[in-house]
Amino acid sequence: MIIFILLLSVIGFAFTFVLAKKSWQTGVGVVCGGIFILSLLLVTANFVSHFGMKKVVETQSIELVSSADGLDVLLYQPLGDGSEKVYLYQTPDTKELKPTDTDYVTNTVTEGTPPELVTEKSYWEYENDFYKLFFGIVNNNHEFIEAENTFNIPETWEVLSVDQMKEFGELAKERQASFKEAAQKEIQAKMMEAIQKDPSLATDKEKQQTMIDQWTVELQNQMMQDLLNEVK
Structure with missing residues (x-):
């Protein structure tokens, strides 16, 4: 609506003020000019300061x-x-x-x-x-x-970062074999120590496997944390 008011006020100003021959036409032209200026100010306020929003x-x-x-x-x-x-x-x-x-x-x-x-x-x-x-x-x-x-x-x-994640993946792949070997040795040492403390473990294969699984997860988590500390 504001655009139409601007257009009408310009047209009204042109026909009544610029081409005015009578005093009332001049007065209408002044009013149209005022409406134009006010409308222009409102558009500027809306555009710059989001007036009405x-x-x-x-x-x-x-x-x-x-x-x-x-x-x-x-x-x-x-x-x-x-x-x-x-x-x-x-x-x-x-x-x-x-x-x-x-x-x-x-x-x-x-x-x-x-x-x-x-x-x-x-x-x-x-x-x-x-x-x-x-x-x-x-x-x-x-x-x-x-x-x-x-x-x-x-x-x-x-x-x-993307680069850190890429480096982490490369290091994990590169050290997979050495980690597996080191993990096996550490798990064997832990098992021997556990059997020394509790000789009944020597024949309890199910409990041994549970312990091995737990140690494997712990060592994997530790390896991942070491790699993360290295790439960060």
Whole structure:
């Protein structure tokens, strides 16, 4: 509507003030000129200061799964000097990693369970139907302002860059054979020590296997932690 008022006020000013021959035409022209200036000021206020609009926030929570196989991790890709990061996350319904946006977006990582991404997006919307009708032709309703992404991840998760994750995978593959050999020796030593303390274990194969499985998991976790400390 505001655009039509501007056009009509310009036309009215042209026909009644510029081409005025009578005093009443001059008066109407002055009024049309005033309407034009006022309308122009309102358009400027709407464009610059979002006059007639209010800020609304839409919140969305998305469940997260690890960004990589075999390790609970949230990946990111540093940009520029590394002060800005694009996080690469995955949900249970997707097979590909999703990057966070970069324009007017703030990313924060905090500890929390369950793992989820909470996104708060801010928009400008018109306060009521009158303002929407008045300025609606500008087509700026639901105009995006900014977004805040909060990644809530458990304490057991890691936050790694893409390069760190790549290095971790290469080191794990490279040291797999040596780890297996070292783990076997350590488990054998642990078993001999356990049998010395409890001779009945020598014939209890089921309990031996339970202990071996437990030690294997512990050694694997320790190896993974050592590799993570190395690449971080």
